[in-house]
Structures are given as C-alpha cells and as structure tokens.
Amino acid sequence: MTSMGNTRRMMSVGLIGAALALTLAAPARAGETPTAATGGTTAHWELTPTGTDARFRGLAPVDRRTAWAAGSKGTVLRTTDGGRNWRNVSPPGAAELEFRDVEAFDTRRAVVLAIGEGEASRVLRTEDGGATWTESFRNTDPGAFYDCMTFFDRRHGLAMSDPVDGKYRILSTRDGGRSWRVLPNAGMPEALPGEAGFAASGQCLVSAGPRDVWLATGGGATARVLHSEDRGLTWTATATTVPAGDPARGVFGLAFRDRTHGIAVGGDYRKDQPSPRAAAVTGDGGRGWRASETPPPAYRSGVAWLPHSRNAALAVGPTGTDLTTDGGRTWRTVDTGSFDTVDCTPDGSCWAAGEQGRIARLGRR
Numbered sequence: 001m002t003s004m005g006n007t008r009r010m011m012s013v014g015l016i017g018a019a020l021a022l023t024l025a026a027p028a029r030a031g032e033t034p035t036a037a038t039g040g041t042t043a044h045w046e047l048t049p050t051g052t053d054a055r056f057r058g059l060a061p062v063d064r065r066t067a068w069a070a071g072s073k074g075t076v077l078r079t080t081d082g083g084r085n086w087r088n089v090s091p092p093g094a095a096e097l098e099f100r101d102v103e104a105f106d107t108r109r110a111v112v113l114a115i116g117e118g119e120a121s122r123v124l125r126t127e128d129g130g131a132t133w134t135e136s137f138r139n140t141d142p143g144a145f146y147d148c149m150t151f152f153d154r155r156h157g158l159a160m161s162d163p164v165d166g167k168y169r170i171l172s173t174r175d176g177g178r179s180w181r182v183l184p185n186a187g188m189p190e191a192l193p194g195e196a197g198f199a200a201s202g203q204c205l206v207s208a209g210p211r212d213v214w215l216a217t218g219g220g221a222t223a224r225v226l227h228s229e230d231r232g233l234t235w236t237a238t239a240t241t242v243p244a245g246d247p248a249r250g251v252f253g254l255a256f257r258d259r260t261h262g263i264a265v266g267g268d269y270r271k272d273q274p275s276p277r278a279a280a281v282t283g284d285g286g287r288g289w290r291a292s293e294t295p296p297p298a299y300r301s302g303v304a305w306l307p308h309s310r311n312a313a314l315a316v317g318p319t320g321t322d323l324t325t326d327g328g329r330t331w332r333t334v335d336t337g338s339f340d341t342v343d344c345t346p347d348g349s350c351w352a353a354g355e356q357g358r359i360a361r362l363g364r365r
Contacts, residue, residue, distance in 0.1 A: 045321070045335060045352060045360040048083035056353035057301075058112065058202045059341045060104035064349035069359055070099035070112045078130055080107055083351075083361050089130020097122065101149045101202035103157065103177075111136075111177035113149045113159060115199045121146035123159065125177045137171065137180040144169055147197040148205035150213060151177075158232045160205045160215055163191035168215060170232040187234030192220030194247065200269070201302035201341035203253035212259045214286055218242075218250010218266060225251060225264060227286040241280045241291035242266045248273070251280075253341075255313060257305040260285045263328040265315045267299035275299040279315065281328035294330035296322040302341035307348050316342045316352050 050069075056077075058070030069077045069086075074094030077086040091097075097114040104110040108129045114122040121139035126132060137159075139146060144161040151157035155176050161169035167188040171180045196219045197204040207213040215226040215235070223244035226235045242264060244250045252266040262282045267275025278300055279292040300317035311327045316339035322331040339354035350362040 046363040050357040052357040055355045057340045058102040059353045060102045061351040068104040070102035091133035100199040118142045147199040150207040162196040189237045195220030198252045200252045206254045208256040216251035223250040240289040252301040255303040265300040265303045304342045
C-alpha cells in the first residue's frame with residue numbers, strides 16, 4: 001500500500017531507533033506486544049481502542065497522527081490523534097461490503113476498495129474525512145474480482161482484478177479516484193492456470209516512484225510477481241521462490257523501498273499448513289527473486305520497510321510480527337499477536353491492523 005502526506009518529513013530518529021531495538025527482543029507470548037530494551041528504550045506494538053470487531057486488512061497511515069483503516073462489514077475508521085481515538089466514518093449502506101484496501105492522501109481525502117465477484121467490487125472516495133462518500137466505480141463484469149489498489153501520487157492510481165479471459169485486469173485513474181477506466185490488456189502476460197491475487201493485506205499491488213508497479217500472485221504452479229514500468233500498460237512476469245501450487249499458497253504482500261529493492265511475503269494461509277520459504281527479496285526491480293536465508297516461520301500477509309531505512313522491514317501475519325535488519329535476508333519473530341497488514345509513514349510511524357478490530361502503532365517507552 002502507498003500513503004501520501006502533504007510533505008515528506010524528516011524521520012523520527014527516536015521511533016526508528018526503537019523499531020530497530022526489536023532485534024534484541026525475545027518473542028512475546030500469544031496476544032502480547034513485542035518488547036525490546038536498548039539504552040532505556042522499549043519498542044512495542046501499542047494496541048489502540050477501535051470499538052469494533054471488524055477485521056482490518058486495509059490500512060493507510062498518513063503520518064504519526066493520521067491513519068485510515070478499512071475492513072469487514074463495510075467499516076472505515078479514521079484517527080487524527082495517533083490512534084487515541086478512532087472515528088467510524090463508514091459509508092452509509094455499506095455493511096454488506098468487504099473493504100480490503102484503502103489509500104489515503106491526507107486527513108480528508110481517501111479511496112477505499114471493496115472486493116468480491118461482480119458488483120461487490122467497488123471503489124468509493126471521500127473528500128471530507130468520511131463525512132460523505134461517492135461511489136466512483138462499480139464492477140459490472142461477473143468474471144472480475146478486484147483485490148488491491150495503489151497510487152503513484154495524488155492523481156494517478158491503479159486497481160487490479162483477478163484474471164478475466166486469461167489475463168489480469170487493470171483499472172486506472174488519473175484524477176485521484178474520481179473516475180476509472182479499464183486499461184487494454186495487450187501488454188499483460190497470460191495468467192497461469194488457477195493463478196490469482198490475494199486480497200489479504202492491500203499489498204498485492206504496490207508502487208514505487210512515478211511509474212513502477214508490481215503485482216503479486218499465487219494459486220498457480222508458480223508464485224509470480226508481475227512488474228510494469230509504465231503505470232500498468234505493459235508487464236513482465238517473474239517466478240519467485242515462495243511456494244505455490246495450491247489455491248491457498250503464493251505471494252500475499254509486497255513492499256518496495258525504491259524501484260529496485262523489494263520484499264515479497266506469503267506462504268500458505270491455512271492454519272494447519274506449514275509455510276516454508278515464506279519470504280523473498282529482489283535487488284533488481286523484480287527481474288529476479290532470492291529466497292530469504294532465514295524466512296519468517298509462518299505465513300505472512302503484510303510487509304513494510306521502516307522509513308528511511310535501507311535494510312529494516314516488518315512482516316506481519318495471523319501468528320506474529322517479524323523484523324529484518326538486513327534487507328529481508330534473515331527474519332526474527334518479535335511478536336506473536338495477530339495482524340494482517342502493516343505500513344509505515346515518512347515521518348517515522350509504523351502501524352499494523354488485523355482481526356477483531358486490532359489496530360496498533362509501534363511505540364516506545
């Protein structure tokens with residue numbers, strides 16, 4: 001996922017230092033937050049009271065004070081005080097929709113994606129902090145199922161659907177989500193039999209810079225990452241080392257800190273199935289992927305680079321949070337609480353969200 005603030009701020013050295021302190025942490029017990037001490041500082045997930053049991057797979061923090069979350073039962077929340085209070089700004093009449101992605105531009109403007117077959121896939125937009133919403137896209141093709149969304153800037157964005165007639169379908173906006181059009185598929189490679197995207201964290205479609213975008217897949221014989229350098233007009237597909245070969249396996253989340261360095265996470269989302277080689281890294285924009293030497297120990301659905309760091313990133317899933325400080329080569333579990341997605345902001349805050357209304361912010365004490 002990509003969130004844009006008004007300006008690119010300097011990072012919070014204290015908070016990033018606290019995040020890196022997680023490397024010293026012992027894994028917490030189930031349901032607890034990670035703790036790590038270094039120089040008197042302890043880093044930990046701080047759960048925030050949301051007042052709902054919705055499952056939040058869409059997350060868009062803008063800065064350390066403002067964040068948006070989108071989830072089940074048509075729920076959209078917004079905070080402007082760092083998570084101390086969350087306001088329910090759900091669109092009226094949306095209780096039957098499953099929001100799986102949200103992209104936020106500031107405290108007032110955001111776009112949410114509802115998933116599902118046919119008309120269940122929709123895009124809604126607000127310009128007044130969620131006081132009112134406008135539906136800007138409703139899918140009318142029964143063969144389409146939209147999964148994820150990303151924005152390059154405040155105007156240009158894409159959404160992706162599972163394959164239609166053998167190819168992934170890409171939806172494009174040039175006006176901040178006010179209107180959308182389906183892009184031609186001539187430059188899209190053929191999908192593998194059984195291949196699809198996973199609407200698990202809002203991170204199966206991610207962008208970096210003004211034109212580069214990556215699409216994560218699973219379900220087919222090989223888990224692939226597709227890359228476009230021209231905002232979705234033409235694509236190349238590359239196999240990853242993440243296991244696939246089953247509808248429940250593949251790459252679930254991507255994060256790129258620039259147009260060359262990326263991390264892929266995934267595995268098998270079934271609780272009773274192992275997820276070996278659940279992470280991979282690239283240093284060439286996705287042309288080649290290498291398996292993490294020490295991957296996360298289980299399925300992970302979300303991943304995010306720590307702000308302004310060349311080597312540190314967090315990965316989350318239903319069984320825990322893992323930290324890498326070497327660019328994804330090795331991972332260490334620092335928490336066993338459940339989260340589905342994670343994202344960080346330019347001013348140094350990191351947030352995570354998941355089941356039972358769980359939204360947390362990385363803090364220090």
